[in-house]
Amino acid sequence: MPDTNNQFNLPVDELPRKWYNIAPDLPEPLPPPKDPPEGPSRVDMLPKFILKNCLGQEMSTDRWIDIPTGIRELFIQAGRPRPLMRALRLEKALKLPKTIRLYYKREDLSPTGSHKVNTALAQTYYAVKEGYSEVVTETGAGQWGSALSYAAALNDLKCRVFWTRAAYRWKPGRRTLMQLFGSDVFASPSKETKFGRELLKQNPQHVGSLGIAISEGIEDALNRDGSIYCLGSVLNHVLTHQTIIGLETIEQFKLADDEPTLLTGCFGGGSNLGGFVIPFAGEVLRKKRECSFLASQSEAAPNLVRGKYMYDHGDHAGLTPLLKMYSMGHDAELPEIWAEGIRYSSAAPLMSALRHHGLLDAVAYPVDEVHVFTQTRRFVQTEGFIPAPESSYGVCAAIDKALEFKQKGEEAVIGFNVSGHGFLDMQGFAKPLNLEW
Ligand SMILES: Cc1ncc(COP(=O)(O)O)c(C=O)c1O
Structure with missing residues (x-):
């Protein structure tokens, strides 16, 4: 190739x-x-x-x-399958050796701009x-x-x-x-x-x-x-519907003749990262491949990083049953951030189980979002389009990890999910990056 x-x-x-x-x-x-x-x-x-x-x-x-069949037809109408891209221009800008390669999945290409x-x-x-x-x-x-x-x-x-x-x-x-x-x-x-x-x-x-x-x-x-x-994240069936992302990606890595060693993405309730990594995690559990997984969060809602693995409600008023998940508490006060979609108290039970069993790492970035959007800007200026503020956390984690592997002289094939585009979110980038608004 x-x-x-x-x-x-x-x-x-x-x-x-x-x-x-x-x-x-x-x-x-x-x-x-x-x-x-x-x-x-x-x-x-x-x-x-x-x-x-x-x-x-x-x-x-x-x-x-x-x-x-009716849902497959709707998926096709919505433009699926979606491309897996090799981030060649970003790799060059980061001066990565050939032994560190970056790939990203384009869920931003959906009709309304996300997975x-x-x-x-x-x-x-x-x-x-x-x-x-x-x-x-x-x-x-x-x-x-x-x-x-x-x-x-x-x-x-x-x-x-x-x-x-x-x-x-x-x-x-x-x-x-x-x-x-x-x-x-x-x-x-x-x-x-x-x-x-x-x-x-x-x-x-x-x-x-x-x-x-x-x-x-x-x-x-x-x-x-x-x-x-209808709920847009957290529940098992939502994550299962989203596995279309990872199932396509498995086939696309075969086309690329490459094997990911680390997959990452942003994490609010867990549906985009879940959809991206669960098919790979299943293969890890069935001993068919080796791969690590990393959730990228905000310190505003670090449910996987600082939450407790416990039974909790999924909503503030306590109308849902108790689900076993990493949670900050269902009525926790969470500070405002521009990446509003990842400001959620709890992590999906399936992703919480993966974390509990040692298959999922997590990182949380500071609430000011300056580092996340600064790293994302390197992606914008090389790959040429604007991820959603939420998706930027996955972009940032991929870049940070690539630079860490470079410094340690380690090999890595990193995949990340660009869960959405940010074309309707400009103010969210302008403020933390001090651009005109
Ligand atoms: C583009 C995008 N990515 C990610 C998320 C976070 O949700 P989840 O963790 O369920 O993927 C949201 C939530 O609104 C979003 O809009």
């Missing part, structure tokens, strides 16, 4: 036909969801706010799950099959809200989005995008729900959090006929 080839593309007919479920390959069964000691059973409520097909996948112990479209298309497809007319959700960065709005439009569903006020305020472009698709968008906490009204009473300018927006989305969906709640 000439060294100038920087693109590894799968033909459309090689788009995977099955998702990979890592649950049966884990060293121990995944701890099941539990009820808290008090209040109504949250476990019994699950079918009221998770689609039946998704709930089946949530509990499944089948290693492979068929992707329905979130993968599970949005699956969930809306199932929502139609199950007879719903409306989907309701939360969003942090605005990427999941955009993805679900897009998928709802394609599947002729109505859509309501509760968006953390912290990001709602400075991303009018994403708000318009969601509205163009036909969604109703509310700054969270909002006046639409009892929980939101209570929080607004305490503080009318409450900046919100993903945990609060999830509580609002669940409450809203439970109170509306024909409406079902």
Whole structure:
């Protein structure tokens, strides 16, 4: 393969036909969801706010799950498979030896600009099959809200989005995008729900959090006929839908005739990194390959780095069952950052299990984000496009690791997932980098 080839593309007919479920390959069964000691059973409520097909996948112990033809068609409509790129120009700028190579997966090329479209298309497809007319959700960065709005439009569903006020305020472009698709968008906490009204009473300018927006989305969906709640991260079925990323990447590394030794990406609830690495981690567990995995986080929400492995709710109000995960506490106050999408209290149970069993490392970068965006700027100026503020954490970790290996004289093949683009997030880069705004 000439060294100038920087693109590894799968033909459309090689788009995977099955998702990979890592649950049966884990060293121990995944701890099941539990009820808290008090209040109504949250476990019994699950079918009221998770689609039946998704709930089946949530509990499944089948290693492979068929992707329905209708969802494969939607994936193809959305531009899958997506390229794996060799970062030749970035390698040159970092003066890396040939023994350290960098590759990145382009999830930013999705119609709304992130990996979130993968599970949005699956969930809306199932929502139609199950007879719903409306989907309701939360969003942090605005990427999941955009993805679900897009998928709802394609599947002729109505859509309501509760968006953390912290990001709602400075991303009018994403708000318009969601509205163009036909969604109703509310700054969270909002006046639409009892929980939101209570929080607004305490503080009318409450900046919100993903945990609060999830509580609002669940409450809203439970109170509306024909409406079902959809979650954009954390849960097993979401990560399983996202394995389309890693399954494509395994085939693309074969095309590149190379083997990754380290895979990294940003980490909020864990869906993009999970989707990227879980198929590889499964092969590690089945002794078919060796590879390390690294989650890149912010000190604003370092759930894997400083959280405790414990049973906790996934939302602020405690409407979800208790899940065993690394968590900062479901009602933790998390400082605002520009990468709003990774400001979340807990790490997905599947990724928490990988960390617990020693397969997943994690790093957390300072809240001022200066180092992360400075490193990302090197990527922007060499590879030529703008990752999302969230994705920048994965870019930064890949660069930092490459430079560390160079200094130690070690070999490495590093893959990272560019989970989204930042074309609607300019202010987020301008402020920490002192650019004009
Ligand atoms: C582009 C992008 N990447 C990553 C994330 C973090 O979520 P997750 O850890 O589930 O991938 C978000 C969340 O909004 C996002 O918008």
